[in-house]
Amino acid sequence: MDVLLNELHRLADHCSWEMLLVAIDRPFRIRSTGVLDVLCPEHGEKTPSLHLWPTSGRFYCHGCGWSGNKIDFIAQQLLGYDRTPHLFGARDVEKLREFLGHVPSPSNSAQLELGF
Ligand SMILES: [Zn+2]
DSSP: OOHHHHHHHHHHHHOOHHHHHHHTTOOEEEOTTSOEEEOOTTSOOSSOOEEEETTTTEEEETTTOOEEEHHHHIIIIISOOSSOOSSOOHHHHHHHHHHHOOOOOSOHHHHHHHTO
16 A cells, blocks of 8 residues: 555545544534434435445445445545545645644655655
């Protein structure tokens, strides 16, 4: 795994679904099972079709079939990609880092490779 993707995954682990949904301004409710029901950001709707499973880290929309994992969600909703790219840029990592505020760095070597 390349260093940027590695860092993106590490930062994504610090993002909760709740944080992401608040950031993109999507109303949601949390079921007693922990599953989140969300108004899908991919289309207009009045009842939530998008479901997030925090334990597996995956989501699926019964309305439009949009699905993926947390990296897909971050790439497409937070970083503005139409589809999750195979390669992420340093700017993406920087953007996610800014979104999260202060996140402890894994090591100095990773920081140097990212050019911080
Ligand atoms: Zn949908």
